[in-house]
Amino acid sequence: MATPHIAAEPGDFAPAVLMPGDPRRAQRIAEGLLDDARLVTDVRGMLGFTGTVDGKPLSVMGSGMGQPSFSIYATELFSQYGVERIIRVGTAGGIGKQVHVGDVVIATGAHTDSAMNQLRIPGVNFSAVADFRLAMAAYRAGVEAGMGERLHTGTIISRDHFYFTPEGQTERLSAYGTLCVEMEAAALYGVAAEFGKQALAVLTISDHLLDHSGDMTAAERETRFQDSLQLAVAAALS
Numbered sequence: 001m002a003t004p005h006i007a008a009e010p011g012d013f014a015p016a017v018l019m020p021g022d023p024r025r026a027q028r029i030a031e032g033l034l035d036d037a038r039l040v041t042d043v044r045g046m047l048g049f050t051g052t053v054d055g056k057p058l059s060v061m062g063s064g065m066g067q068p069s070f071s072i073y074a075t076e077l078f079s080q081y082g083v084e085r086i087i088r089v090g091t092a093g094g095i096g097k098q099v100h101v102g103d104v105v106i107a108t109g110a111h112t113d114s115a116m117n118q119l120r121i122p123g124v125n126f127s128a129v130a131d132f133r134l135a136m137a138a139y140r141a142g143v144e145a146g147m148g149e150r151l152h153t154g155t156i157i158s159r160d161h162f163y164f165t166p167e168g169q170t171e172r173l174s175a176y177g178t179l180c181v182e183m184e185a186a187a188l189y190g191v192a193a194e195f196g197k198q199a200l201a202v203l204t205i206s207d208h209l210l211d212h213s214g215d216m217t218a219a220e221r222e223t224r225f226q227d228s229l230q231l232a233v234a235a236a237l238s
């Protein structure tokens, strides 16, 4: 069996899938985390792996950047491969004053400027929210790891543009308690609601939009996500 974007057989994916944006990050996570990791799909270079952690099955697959790309893979995984929960592990730009580079954000809800969720229920502003049980499991893992003030929970924004931002929007979102900006979580939460599945995004702050002095380099963005990965794994296997 194959879908238009995934060349895997039934049973190739675990019930829980970690999804970073970058397929090379998926490979690094699989190599560092999974026992007996095997490649299960590589269509368009979007690598997906399945193995085990402490004897429990777990998959890792890239999502690409942006809500359309994420929606395609999440839809195919939920609807065709028996996947029950997807945890996005990604980078995000801080916009909350209390959020610093290297911190971890558990996204309990995601605002968005995308039209994708607007189309779901005409006339309704869809609430893109995480699965509460996954969020709790990730939060508990962060507390147990002693993350203290480096751990945040709350709303984020999933934007379509990386480079274009309406003037004043970031400051206004920050004033409304929004913690950070990334490009996929709202779509993930929408697709999970569509299929009655579980979803969560656990994000590493790679830069701060209101203070660029401590931003990570491109190389650091790809390697400094161990804390968020630990929380995501705890949620995935909870």
Ligand SMILES: O=P(O)(O)O[C@H]1O[C@H](CO)[C@@H](O)[C@H]1O
Binding pocket: 020, 021, 022, 064, 065, 066, 089, 090, 091, 092, 162, 182, 183, 184
């Ligand atoms: O690090 P990832 O998971 O790719 O996430 C963030 O990085 C990309 C932009 O550079 C977007 O995908 C954004 O959501």
Ligand SMILES: O=c1cc[nH]c(=O)[nH]1
Binding pocket: 091, 092, 093, 094, 162, 181, 182, 183, 206, 207, 209
């Ligand atoms: O989407 C993103 C991800 C990381 N940093 C940003 O500023 N935006």
